[in-house]
Amino acid sequence: MKIFLYYIGKARDPHANALAEEYIKRSARFAKCEMREIDPRRLDPFRKHAAAQKILLDPAGGAIDSRGFARLIGERDLLFIVGGADGLSAEWKSRADLLLSLSPLTMPHELARVVLAEQIYRALTSLRGHPYPR
Numbered sequence: 001m002k003i004f005l006y007y008i009g010k011a012r013d014p015h016a017n018a019l020a021e022e023y024i025k026r027s028a029r030f031a032k033c034e035m036r037e038i039d040p041r042r043l044d045p046f047r048k049h050a051a052a053q054k055i056l057l058d059p060a061g062g063a064i065d066s067r068g069f070a071r072l073i074g075e076r077d078l079l080f081i082v083g084g085a086d087g088l089s090a091e092w093k094s095r096a097d098l099l100l101s102l103s104p105l106t107m108p109h110e111l112a113r114v115v116l117a118e119q120i121y122r123a124l125t126s127l128r129g130h131p132y133p134r
Contacts, residue, residue, distance in 0.1 A: 002077045003027070003120060004052065005035040006045050007113055009084035016110035023117035030124040031073075035117065045079055046095050052077035054097045056088055057112060061099030066133070070123035072098075080120075082112050 005024065011017055020035060027033045038045065046054060053076050064072075072078070081088065093099060102115050125132040 001073075001075055002032040002034070002052075003073075004045070004049060004077070004079045005033070005082070005113070005116060005120070006038045006079065007036070007082045007084075007109065008038060008040055008088070009109070010037055011110045011113075013110060017113065020113040020117040023114070023121040027117070027121045027124050030128055033120070035113075040089075040092075045081060046092075049077065049079045052079040054079050054081070054095065055100050056080075056093060056096040056098070057082045057102060057116065058088055058093060058099045059101055059104075059106070061101040063101050063104070066119060066122055066126070069119050070126045073120070073123045073127060080116060082109060082116065084109060 005020075017035075024033045024035045053072075055072070055078060057080065081092070102112055102119075107115070122133050124130075
């Protein structure tokens with residue numbers, strides 16, 4: 001299983017990804033994980049990861065708790081996409097396997113990166129019986 005976290009655009013704060021990168025580094029003990037910033041004009045993640053389950057983060061998406069999120073993690077490759085300042089295009093949303101909301105609260109995209117990376121780490125440790133999720 002591989003987990004890809006793609007973020008549209010660049011973080012405004014050069015330190016914004018440090019915490020997200022730390023959670024991805026920790027997650028790599030349990031699964032292959034890759035985090036990167038993308039330009040949708042140069043990369044089509046749907047084509048690049050055709051077999052992966054595509055989960056797009058969107059405020060209008062469904063909400064799940066951490067246990068439900070852990071159930072998403074399985075043997076299949078996962079592709080998570082966080083939109084930029086303008087969100088995600090309607091065309092991309094229509095191609096998603098799942099639209100997911102991290103919170104009903106509005107948060108900066110840099111913070112959404114951290115929350116998503118931490119939830120991936122939490123799910124992986126929970127599935128492996130690691131004490132972190134307590």
